[in-house]
Amino acid sequence: xSLFLLGAIAMGCAIAALYFFRFWRDSxxxxxxxxxxxxxxxxxxxxxFAYGGAVYEEAQLYYLIRLGxxxxxxxxxxxxxxxxxxxx
Numbered sequence: 627x628s629l630f631l632l633g634a635i636a637m638g639c640a641i642a643a644l645y646f647f648r649f650w651r652d653s654x655x656x657x658x659x660x661x662x663x664x665x666x667x668x669x670x671x672x673x674x675f676a677y678g679g680a681v682y683e684e685a686q687l688y689y690l691i692r693l694g695x696x697x698x699x700x701x702x703x704x705x706x707x708x709x710x711x712x713x714x
Contacts, residue, residue: 632676639669660702667695 646662649655671691 629676632672636669636672636676639665639672643669657702657706660698660705664695664698664702667691667698671695 643662643665646658646665650658650662671688675688
């Protein structure tokens with residue numbers, strides 16, 4: 627059952643990534659690009675974790691990749707809220 631749920635989470639993350647990439651293509655706002663990359667990394671991470679049989683529950687690499695993915699989300703939020711420089 628856990629493998630099924632990991633696959634479902636990976637699929638959901640991949641679909642979310644596709645939506646964010648579509649929003650980025652339409653608006654060219656990097657906020658959507660960073661979110662799309664984050665969800666794509668998360669989808670790949672979950673799929674690899676499920677493919678490995680989910681036996682490496684305490685594998686630190688999966689959690690470090692997840693931390694990097696969440697860092698991209700944090701960066702997207704911070705970048706969006708940083709004041710922009712005045713153009714001359």
